[in-house]
Amino acid sequence: MVSLSIDFDPLVSWLALALACAPVAAFVLYALYARTRGSAVRAGAAVALALAIANPVVNEEERAPLKTIVPLIVDKSQSQRLGERTETAQSAVEILRDRLARFPQFEVREVEAGASVNGGSQTETRLFEALGTAIRDVPPSRLGGAIMITDGQIHDVPAGESALPPNIPLHALITGRENEFDRKVEFVRAPRFSIAGQPASLAYQVTDSDGDAAARPVSVQIFLNGDLVRTDATVTGAETPLELQLDRAGTNIIELAVGERPGELTTANNRAVAQMEGIRENLRVLLVSGEPHSGERTWRNLLKSDASVDLVHFTILRPPEKQDGTPINELSLIAFPTRELFVEKIEDFDLIIFDRYQYRNVLPTLYYDYIAQYVRGGGALLVAAGPEYAGENSIARTPLITALPATPTGGVIEQGYYPRISQEGQRHPVTRDLEGGQAEPPAWGRWFRAINVEKPDGIVAMYGPADEPLLVLNRFGEGRVGMLLSDHGWLWARGFEGGGPHVGLYRRIAHWLMKEPELEEEALTAVADGQTLTIRRQTMEEDVSAVLLRSPSGVETEITLEDNGNGIFQARIEADEVGLYEIVHGEFSTLAHAGPVDAPEFRSMISDTRIIAPAAEAGGGSVRRLLDSSGDLTVPGILPVRANTGASGRDWLGFRTTGETELLGVTRYSLFSGFLGLALLLLALGGTWYREGR
Incomplete structure (x- = not known):
């Protein structure tokens, strides 16, 4: 020209x-x-x-002459993966690409737009943001129009106005069928925090999206941390209250599952998830010291320094057999409330510690059987043994022996030695990474007394002199028992020969006995940070097989874990879906929710022509479905049109042509x-x- x-x-x-x-x-x-x-x-x-x-x-x-720019925005969000939507969109793109190529005056800019990423978490479908990016460098005179291929669930539609310059048409082609319906369950009220062991008040609602106002009876399964708690009967459209008791501190995942309705669009939103932080009430610990000694203060100071522990401490200063003629009214000692502690309120304690305690008629013989039953039923018992455990008045000679993991031989070793972590202890969470325990000799001070035992049950996590058991951890029924076969741990607290990690060791023993989830020997956990999933398998085994990862859409993938040493196997993966992931390994399973719990992407998944219609009609564009009533793909034709003329017809889409030219010389x-x-x-x-x- x-x-x-x-x-x-x-x-x-x-x-x-x-x-x-x-x-x-x-x-x-x-x-x-x-x-x-x-x-x-x-x-x-x-x-x-x-x-x-x-x-x-x-x-x-x-x-x-310059070409007319036509952006083609393709929705790749998670809701577009439902049913045949992805195939419909891809077929439409190929047809439109071919038809637009017949007009040399058109330049097509294809953009795949999915869910936005805010802080690493997919939250909502933002197609207009993608459109703005695609035309950022294009003057209005060169825009011929735009096409969006989507299911209509868009979360950044401008209110009542077009995102394009005046008289530039926006055409929306909607995937999905017109008569779709879906059922979803969602939390109406879910607090972020609750006290573990006390009822938490929640509410949920089941909704059918087919427009039928009639309430339908449904059953809702309620899961807590992957375990089925109960099944509720409710009706659609009604807010249903829910009281649930968290069984542990830390992050708890509450899941609701409603049955599939025949013919519904998807079952992805038939599950709802709420994350709730369980706050443990103060732990109640009963510490009974058989007599005053140097290690007694170590236990007391440790337990009193923990704000989450309510300590009840008794020291036997005057056993019943001691008779020295002192009048009772002149004694300022508190009588040991044996019946109240070991019969009436024994279930109120999370942990009972016997510190150098011996059988001396303070407790009736029957009470030791009560303690054994308390442990068998889920309680926790720690025996910090001294020379008394090897003597004639040892508590091993009472009915409590059924719960104890080791029987004394009667021998006491008194010589200097370094407490050493056993091979099993290197993998056990209580002793695995104790500071100084990996060196040889260990980088901590010596102890000078240990109690001989035979036939220990459970795990020997630490050894004393001559590789004799020093720390034994065992399960008994539903409860747990620990035995520390020395009373010289106080030497570490006093800094003797540099001291040692007495705080870490004692605290871990106590929390393992009280079933702290992080200290389980065999555990499978998963934590989501945005879209990054960290899977962690903690085990006493030398090797583990791959874990099974089940995505929110039901896709199953095997994930190989990397050995991080000392019984820790781990993997980090990037999740490509928002929702609840299930990780299974043998008899263990866990849940992790990637992305926000209440993502807009899942609030509604029905294809909809109404959401984008105002923005399309504001610029003279059109909104239509790609599938007709019989399910056949119908892609409209393409026509170049002049300014100030109609931009769409029954079976065609129009795009303005530009008169702009480029100066060559x-x-x-x-x-x-x-x-x-x-x-x-x-x-x-x-x-x-x-x-x-x-």
Whole structure:
């Protein structure tokens, strides 16, 4: 395309040219008025001279037409993966790509837009944000229109206005069928925190989206941390209260599951999840010291320093058999409330500690059986043994022996030694990473006494002198028992020979006995940080097989765990879906929710033409479904249209064509340059001379 234009490039300024031409023009006008002979020739010569000085230039521009930009935005969000939507969208894209290619004046910009990422978590479908990015560098005059292929569930639709410049059409092609319906369950009320062991108040609702106002009876299964708690009967559309008791501190996952309705769109939102932090009430610990000794204060200080522990501590200062004639009314000692502690309120305690305690008629023999039953039923018992455990009055000679993991031989070893972590202890959470325990000898102080035992049950986590058991951890029925077979742990607290990690060791023993989830020997956990899942398998085994990962949409994948040493196997993966992931390994299973719990992407998954309609119609565009009533794909045709005309028809989509061009080059020709200008001047001057010669 070539265009011509004339411009002036004067040899002097326009002011100087005007000042020079003014007297000449006056003279010529006077001559013409007076009808002087030769005035016309002189006027022509003056004009020729003025034009030569004004230097007229012819511009020859070579231009190429610019293409019209047509953005094609394809929804790749998670709701688009339902049913046949992905295949429908892909087929439509291929057809539109082929039809638009028939018009060389159109340039198509394809953009795949999914769910937005805020802090690593997919939250909502933002197609208009993607459209704005695609046309950021395009002037309005070059936009012909835009196409969006989506299910209509868009979360950034501008309110009542088009996202494109005026009169630029936006066409929305909706995937999904017109008669879709779905059932979903969601939490109406779910607090973020609750006290473990006390009822938490929640509420949920089951909704059918087919527009039928009739309430339908449904059953809802309620899971807590993957375990089925109960099944509720409710009706659709009604808010149902739920009281649930958290069984542990830390993160708890509450899941609701409602049965599938025949023909519904998806079962992905037939499950709802709430994460609730369980706050443990103060743990109640009963510490019974058989007699005052150096290690007693170590236990007391440790337990009293923990704000989450309510400590009840008794020291047997005066056993019943001690008779020295002191009148009772002169004694300031508190009688040991044996019946209240070991019969009436024994179930109220989370842990019972016997510190160098021996059988001396303070507790009736039957009470030891009560303690054994308490442990068997889920309680926790710790025996911090001293020389008394090896003597004739040992508690191992009471009915409590059924719960104890080791029987004393009667021997007491009194020599210096370093407590050492056993091979099993290197993998056990209680002793695995005790500071200083990996060195040889260990980087902590020595102890000087240990109690000999035989046939220990459970796990020997630490060894004393001559590889004799020092720390034994065992399960008994539903409860747990620990035995520390030395009373010299206080040497670490006093800093003897550099001291040692007595706080970490004692606290871990106590919390393992009270079933702290983080200290389980065999555990499978998963934590989600945004879309990153960290899977952790804690085990006493040397090796583990791959775990099974089940995504929110039901896709199963085997994940190989990396050995991090000392019984920890771990894997980190990027989750590509928002929702609840289930991780299974043998008899263990756990749950983790990737992304926000209440993601807008799952609030409604029915394909909808109404959400985007106002924005499309504001610019003269259209909204239509890709599938007809029989399920056949119907992609409209493409037509270029002029401005201010209709942009859509029954079976076609229109796009404005631009008149913009691109300048490729400019060639300039000066009219009075070279021989042409010289010839014209000579001709004008020669005519003047000729006329004057006559």
